[in-house]
Amino acid sequence: MLHCSIDLERIFGSAMALIRPRRSVLYMPGANERALEKSRTLAADALILDLEDSVAPDAKIEARAKVVEAVREGGYGRREVVIRPNALETAWGTADIMAAAAAAPDAILIPKVQHPGDIISAAKILKSVNAPEKTKLWAMMETPQSILHAADIAAVGADPENRLVCLVMGTNDLLKESRARALHDRFAVVPWLAMTVVAARGYGLDIIDGVYNDFRDEAGFRKECEHGRTLGMDGKTLIHPSQIAPCNEIFSPSEEEVNWSRTIIRAFEEPENRVKGVITVDGKMVERLHLVQAQRTVAIANSVKEIEEWF
Structure with missing residues (x-):
């Protein structure tokens, strides 16, 4: 095992200029053309163009086409563009990933990751369609199995062939699956967040906190951003443009x-x-x-x- 100081130099020291802030990561519904267009004007560090939770089953294929077209058109500037497909085990998953790869986004966010094999399978699909090297993989950590296997999932990122660079917490799904209560102090999820932060850092990955559902509650949102940053998160996933500015402020170095x-x-x-x-x-x-x-x-x-x- 490498000493911590060597690991830190490897992860940070030789590539400081390559650091890409991921403070604010905004979900955008893939079926909504107006939202896709508006996303080009927002000050978010990253955009997740979603084909999964925000899209009804009968709109999945149409949404896929809209998202692919939007990414190919470009116009996102310095924003990191990420496509979230449906899970691999669904009827749309594999086709979503193949179509996303052809559009060449910055990353593809794999949902419902349960174990390392999910990331490896996605990486193999990208390789099979000759996806550009710049297209990386992010992993949704949103099930009890993903938390139990957090270190093993993060370890996949040690092999560049697997393209994994970032973990994304899915706290709503974690609360649902665990039957825990959603309290303002996040008492139930703190151990899971901390475990996943350590797993990410152990293998040089970024990690993004889960969403805050009440976008009208700026005070509560700010408090949760501060909490996430204290835990070691690089940024936070967002559900509304009004959350971008305070999120960027809190996750920026003072x-x-x-x-x-x-x-x-x-x-x-x-x-x-x-x-x-x-x-x-x-x-x-x-x-x-x-x-x-x-x-x-x-x-x-x-x-x-x-x-x-x-x-």
Whole structure:
């Protein structure tokens, strides 16, 4: 097993410029042409064009065609475009993935992932249709089985052939399947969220928190965003455009965090500190692992600034 410091350098240190913020990830119903068009104007980091939960069975095939056409038309700029097909075991799943691959989105979000084989099967479909290398896989973690197998699912991402780069929490489905109560403090789901964060981080994956259902409750939404960020989430899935701005704000590094990170970086750049594992900065003990975290924070802040200037 690699030491943690080496893992951090591998995951973050050599590719800081490649960090892509995934603060706000908005679901858009694939059957709604107006919504698909509007999504090109929204300040979300990523868009999930949905063929699954938001589409009625008799509209699945038509929605697939609309989403594929929208992705091929482009016009999304720096937004990450993700297609969520129906589950592989459904009548539409395989055809959805093949059609999505042909449209060449940034990623395909596999729903109802139960075990590593679901991701491996999806990756094989992408390979069979010569999907472009840029099209990655995301995994919905929304069943008890997905939580029980979280580490094994995340481990699939260690092989680039499997394309897995991100886990997405499906908290509504988890609550339904577990028969737990949906309370504002998220008492029931915290252990599952924490387990999945650790699994994602263990294999260098991003992880996105589940949705907040009451889009009119900004105070409650902000509180849940803060909670998710404290747990280690990279961002949050959203159900309404009004949630984008507060989500981006909360999941962006604060000015204080960025300034402190730059202070750490400058301190380690001093000639006398370049080979040290531990130094003192403003009276605080700082280890080299904090340098890696600081570099990541600054890289994210720079990426966020570029995105905001583009918008």
